[in-house]
Amino acid sequence: xxxxxAYFETKLQLTDEYWQLFSNHLEEKKYSKKSFLTEAxxxxxxxxxxxxxxxxxxxxxxxxxxxxxxxxxxxxxxAYDSFLTQTPCNYSIEALVDTTVWQISYxxxxxxxEISREGNFMGRIAGESLFLQKSRREISFLxxxxxxxxxxxxxxxxxxxxxxxxxxxxxxIGITPQALSRIRKRIT
Amino acid sequence: xxxxxAYFETKLQLTDEYWQLFSNHLEEKKYSKKSFLTEAxxxxxxxxxxxxxxxxxxxxxxxxxxxxxxxxxxxxxxAYDSFLTQTPCNYSIEALVDTTVWQISYxxxxxxxEISREGNFMGRIAGESLFLQKSRREISFLxxxxxxxxxxxxxxxxxxxxxxxxxxxxxxIGITPQALSRIRKRIT
DNA sequence: CGCCGAGTTGAACTGAATCAAGAAACGTGG
DNA sequence: CCACGTTTCTTGATTCAGTTCAACTCGGCG
Numbered sequence: 297x298x299x300x301x302a303y304f305e306t307k308l309q310l311t312d313e314y315w316q317l318f319s320n321h322l323e324e325k326k327y328s329k330k331s332f333l334t335e336a337x338x339x340x341x342x343x344x345x346x347x348x349x350x351x352x353x354x355x356x357x358x359x360x361x362x363x364x365x366x367x368x369x370x371x372x373x374x375a376y377d378s379f380l381t382q383t384p385c386n387y388s389i390e391a392l393v394d395t396t397v398w399q400i401s402y403x404x405x406x407x408x409x410e411i412s413r414e415g416n417f418m419g420r421i422a423g424e425s426l427f428l429q430k431s432r433r434e435i436s437f438l439x440x441x442x443x444x445x446x447x448x449x450x451x452x453x454x455x456x457x458x459x460x461x462x463x464x465x466x467x468x469i470g471i472t473p474q475a476l477s478r479i480r481k482r483i484t
Numbered sequence: 485x486x487x488x489x490a491y492f493e494t495k496l497q498l499t500d501e502y503w504q505l506f507s508n509h510l511e512e513k514k515y516s517k518k519s520f521l522t523e524a525x526x527x528x529x530x531x532x533x534x535x536x537x538x539x540x541x542x543x544x545x546x547x548x549x550x551x552x553x554x555x556x557x558x559x560x561x562x563a564y565d566s567f568l569t570q571t572p573c574n575y576s577i578e579a580l581v582d583t584t585v586w587q588i589s590y591x592x593x594x595x596x597x598e599i600s601r602e603g604n605f606m607g608r609i610a611g612e613s614l615f616l617q618k619s620r621r622e623i624s625f626l627x628x629x630x631x632x633x634x635x636x637x638x639x640x641x642x643x644x645x646x647x648x649x650x651x652x653x654x655x656x657i658g659i660t661p662q663a664l665s666r667i668r669k670r671i672t
Numbered sequence: 673c674g675c676c677g678a679g680t681t682g683a684a685c686t687g688a689a690t691c692a693a694g695a696a697a698c699g700t701g702g
Numbered sequence: 703c704c705a706c707g708t709t710t711c712t713t714g715a716t717t718c719a720g721t722t723c724a725a726c727t728c729g730g731c732g
Contacts, residue, residue: 355623362623362626362627364622364623364626376615377615377616377619380612409605410601413598413601413604416601416604416605416607416608417597417604419604419608420604420607420608420611423608423611423612423615424568424611426615427564427565427611427614427615427618428565428568430615430618430619430621430622431565431618433618433622434552434618434621434622434625435543435550435552437622437625437658438550438552438655438658439550441687442687442688443687461709461710461711462710462711463710463711467626470625470626471687471688471689472688472689472690473710473711473712474688474689474690474711474712474713475687475688475689477711477712477713478687478688478712478713481712481713629719630719630720631719649677649678649679650678650679651678651679659719659720659721660720660721660722661678661679661680662679662680662681662720662721662722663719663720663721665679665680665681666680666681666719666720667720669680669681
């Protein structure tokens with residue numbers, strides 16, 4: 297539970313009362329490898345903080361999945377659009393390894409939003425940080441090559457290569473597994 | 485000013501007092517074609533609602549600009565990351581035609597955030613809607629061809645073709661002007 | 673009128689997709 | 703703990719979309 301408090305304290309000054317208020321609503325949950333935190337078609341009920349593990353976000357396809365995100369220890373993950381709008385989502389979130397998270401439910405979060413300014417502040421901060429992430433990725437698609445995106449991914453998350461199948465990474469950077477295999481060969 | 489109120493009312497129920505509070509801080513501003521709403525290197529001071537006109541968001545380059553967004557009548561626009569973090573931004577926002585906006589300054593918006601729950605709510609809503617936009621674009625980069633992205637752009641914004649130079653559109657969908665010229669030829 | 677930036681068109685080249693086959697790794701049941 | 707089948711990864715050959723470089727046209731503006 298220290299990790300999640302530390303995360304918030306990088307973003308705002310957190311009073312003890314407020315932390316109490318928030319952390320009272322947190323629940324620990326464990327997901328085994330290949331199980332779903334959220335399944336396509338369902339409505340996201342939780343905002344989760346990854347205490348340990350790695351997850352993958354993807355749109356399931358008849359032929360191939362479309363992997364569009366990963367999340368690691370020390371970050372929030374959620375089918376955030378589904379969570380916000382409380383409508384069914386079109387993608388799944390899957391644990392790539394055994395994963396432990398702290399979760400807050402939609403209803404409890406709304407309650408916090410209602411009773412405290414910090415709540416809404418936090419909601420804003422979370423939304424804003426997700427927005428900034430996507431913005432960076434947009435620019436990367438416009439101006440970097442697949443090879444550059446691959447290299448960036450590994451300077452940011454060196455542990456990736458160990459736990460994440462190549463085909464998911466290929467999908468994430470927007471190329472086929474064959475192409476990524478060749479890129480990898482070329483640069484090593 | 486009706487347009488902007490209408491925009492909010494699609495998102496939340498707006499009380500008259502709250503609308504007063506907010507609209508008192510709005511200022512009308514006109515930008516002539518090719519002038520800047522925000523210039524790369526400066527810090528964004530405004531969140532702007534486009535009453536009339538079209539703007540283009542781009543990272544200036546020595547050789548070529550990198551155009552990564554457009555905004556139209558009836559939408560908000562801002563160098564939102566710079567606005568949020570109050571640090572200099574690395575892109576410019578330029579009027580493509582004579583453009584009229586309603587602006588709220590950073591300081592005034594912070595004040596609204598402080599004094600009302602609706603303020604923070606609105607901040608959240610704005611952040612969330614920007615996030616959803618970027619998410620859709622991310623998926624499009626992963627699974628659509630350049631041609632598909634071009635077609636989508638025009639079904640959504642048919643007026644685009646009239647006012648926006650081809651080379652900006654090409655940049656936005658991630659290809660060269662030559663390639664877009666050929667796509668256009670092929671599909672007509 | 674002449675210039676300049678925007679758009680078009682052509683030809684050669686390149687990165688990645690596709691199709692296909694073989695090798696390695698992985699998980700499950702015996 | 704091994705054997706088998708399945709999935710993942712690699713490698714090769716071909717094709718294709720888009721890039722690059724270059725030449726030419728068109729329209730607007732000094």
